[in-house]
Amino acid sequence: MRSGESQTRVLAVLFISAAVGFAYWQGDFRRDGARQLGRDIGRELNRDFGRDVGTDLSRDLGRDVARLKLPPNVIRLAPTSSVGPHASTTAPATAAVAVAPAASSRIDTIPGYGFLLPRNSDSVAGFNFVTLTDSSTSLAALGFISATRLLDTASRFEPFGDERGLPRVRVASRSHLDAGLRAQFGECAFDVSIPIRPALPAHGSWIMALAPGAAEVLPSSLWRIETDSIDRSSEALRLARSLTTDTSRPGNERAAALAAVPLRLVTLHHFVADGAEIMVIETQRSSRQATDTANGPALEEHRLLIAERAVLDKSAAYRVVWHQTSIDDSDQLVTERPHAMIRLGEGRTLTLFTDGHYRDGAGGLFVARIGRAKWKTVASWYSGC
Numbered sequence: 583m584r585s586g587e588s589q590t591r592v593l594a595v596l597f598i599s600a601a602v603g604f605a606y607w608q609g610d611f612r613r614d615g616a617r618q619l620g621r622d623i624g625r626e627l628n629r630d631f632g633r634d635v636g637t638d639l640s641r642d643l644g645r646d647v648a649r650l651k652l653p654p655n656v657i658r659l660a661p662t663s664s665v666g667p668h669a670s671t672t673a674p675a676t677a678a679v680a681v682a683p684a685a686s687s688r689i690d691t692i693p694g695y696g697f698l699l700p701r702n703s704d705s706v707a708g709f710n711f712v713t714l715t716d717s718s719t720s721l722a723a724l725g726f727i728s729a730t731r732l733l734d735t736a737s738r739f740e741p742f743g744d745e746r747g748l749p750r751v752r753v754a755s756r757s758h759l760d761a762g763l764r765a766q767f768g769e770c771a772f773d774v775s776i777p778i779r780p781a782l783p784a785h786g787s788w789i790m791a792l793a794p795g796a797a798e799v800l801p802s803s804l805w806r807i808e809t810d811s812i813d814r815s816s817e818a819l820r821l822a823r824s825l826t827t828d829t830s831r832p833g834n835e836r837a838a839a840l841a842a843v844p845l846r847l848v849t850l851h852h853f854v855a856d857g858a859e860i861m862v863i864e865t866q867r868s869s870r871q872a873t874d875t876a877n878g879p880a881l882e883e884h885r886l887l888i889a890e891r892a893v894l895d896k897s898a899a900y901r902v903v904w905h906q907t908s909i910d911d912s913d914q915l916v917t918e919r920p921h922a923m924i925r926l927g928e929g930r931t932l933t934l935f936t937d938g939h940y941r942d943g944a945g946g947l948f949v950a951r952i953g954r955a956k957w958k959t960v961a962s963w964y965s966g967c
Contacts (some may be wrong), residue, residue: 692729695721698791704781708773716960724927725796742799743788754779770967800923805853822865858890879911904957
C-alpha cells in the first residue's frame with residue numbers, strides 16, 4: 583500500500599504541476615479550474631484508497647505543489663472571495679488567510695479568526711480559520727481567537743470541554759506556525775499545527791480552545807441524553823419526514839429514488855435548556871435498503887435537524903427550527919453530526935457544534951439559538967480543498 587500511495591502521489595504532483603504550468607504559460611489560469619482539478623484528483627484518491635488515506639494524500643499534494651514556488655498569481659496565498667452561507671451539499675466557505683510570500687520574511691499579521699482543536703499529540707493543537715455566516719454579529723463577539731494573537735507567545739487561550747479547570751495554553755514556538763501558514767495552497771485551507779504549552783490530554787478532556795472566558799461547554803451528561811421513549815422516537819421520525827425535498831431543483835433530481843425508503847433514526851438527543859424542550863435528531867436512509875442488487879456506490883441521504891417546544895406547554899407540538907439535508911453517493915456524501923453543545927460568546931448563546939465530513943475535507947458548523955424557536959448557522963470552519 584505504501585508504494586502504491588507514493589506512486590499515486592508522484593503522478594498526481596507531476597500532473598498538477600504540468601496542468602498549472604501549461605495554464606500559466608497560456609496566461610489564462612482560472613482559480614476555479616485549478617480548484618476543481620484538485621477536487622477531481624481528491625475524489626479519485628478517496629475511491630482508490632478510502633476517505634482517510636485520500637484526505638491525507640490530498641493534503642500532502644497541496645503542500646507539495648505549494649513548495650513548487652510558482653508565481654503568486656498562480657498560487658493565491660490570500661483568497662478574497664466573498665463569504666456567505668454554504669450550500670447543504672458542499673463544504674463551508676473557507677476563510678481568507680493572508681501570509682507573506684517570501685519564505686525568509688517574518689509574518690507580522692494574520693487576518694481572520696479561528697479556534698484550536700485537539701490533535702493526536704498532547705503538545706500540539708490545530709488552529710482552524712472560521713468563516714462568519716451571520717452578519718448580525720462578529721467573530722470577535724462570538725469569542726473566536728484573532729489569528730494575529732498566535733504570533734504573540736505571551737497570549738493565552740482557554741480550552742473548553744467536559745473536564746473543568748483545564749489550564750490556559752500558549753503558543754510554544756513560532757517557527758512551526760510560520761511554516762504552516764505558508765503551506766496554505768490557493769483556496770485549500772488546512773489547519774495549522776500549533777505547539778502548545780502546557781500539554782493537554784488529546785483525547786476526551788477538551789473540545790476546543792477559544793479566547794479566555796469566551797464560552798462554556800454543556801457537559802455531555804446534560805444534553806447527550808439518549809431517549810428510550812418509543813413515542814419520542816416516533817415523533818422525531820415524523821419531524822424528519824416532514825422535511826420534503828424539492829426534486830425539481832437542480833441537484834435534487836436523484837432524491838426521488840429515495841422517496842419510498844423509510845428513514846432510520848441514527849441519533850436522538852433530548853434535553854431542556856433556556857426554557858425550551860429541545861431535540862437534536864439525525865436520520866439516514868440508503869438505496870441499499872430498497873434493493874440488494876445495486877451496483878456501485880449506494881445513494882444515501884443524511885438529515886440533521888433541531889426541534890423545540892416551550893418546556894411549560896407539554897401539549898404543544900415540536901417545531902423544526904433548523905435542519906440540513908444531504909443526498910449523494912455514499913462515497914461523496916456530506917454529513918454534519920452533533921459534536922458538542924456550547925454557550926458561545928458574550929451572550930453565552932446556546933450553540934450546537936457539529937462534526938462535518940465533506941467530499942474533500944472536514945469541518946463543522948456553529949448553529950446558535952438566536953431567539954425563541956429560532957436557530958441559525960452563525961459560523962463554519964473547513965479544512966481541505
